[in-house]
């Protein structure tokens with residue numbers, strides 16, 4: 001069983017999907033939620049499901065490595081970023097190298113980087129006249145949205161779409177794919193991936 005920690009700053013709709021997806025799994029389970037916002041709705045989601053939650057401030061996250069002890073106490077083997085807006089510090093990237101992933105609401109490397117989050121991403125996609133957008137799931141390194149890409153899925157952008165319309169379509173893709181891609185990454189054995 002791999003214990004997952006989900007890091008989220010916002011509403012946590014992906015965190016909820018992932019938590020519920022793995023609730024009955026015999027391979028992975030969400031055991032900890034970490035947020036940098038004391039009033040983030042994701043914390044209520046954790047409370048409702050009896051999952052321990054930790055709220056971190058900047059000093060805790062960047063100027064100490066105390067988080068590593070908490071992750072160890074909960075035997076966390078894999079970290080899932082789902083709307084966590086802070087850059088991940090080196091000590092954490094190293095400790096969870098190739099065991100920490102993020103989802104971005106666009107087709108990286110386009111429309112990523114510092115400041116590209118939420119509706120801003122979809123506004124930029126719309127302003128550029130893109131006919132297609134999507135999601136990117138990638139490993140986390142020390143730069144925003146630059147880790148190796150694991151998975152992408154696409155959807156169309158229609159001429160009449162508002163950024164909110166685009167956001168809705170992209171979010172549906174996130175909910176559909178993020179839990180399943182995690183399952184593939186965490187739960188499949190090399191034999192599952194072998195070519196028959």
Ligand code: GRF
Pocket residue numbers: 008010011012013014015082083084103104105118174
């Ligand atoms: C998602 O769009 C994800 O791609 C981005 O942050 C958003 C989180 O949304 N990294 P939610 O809080 O899970 O609804």
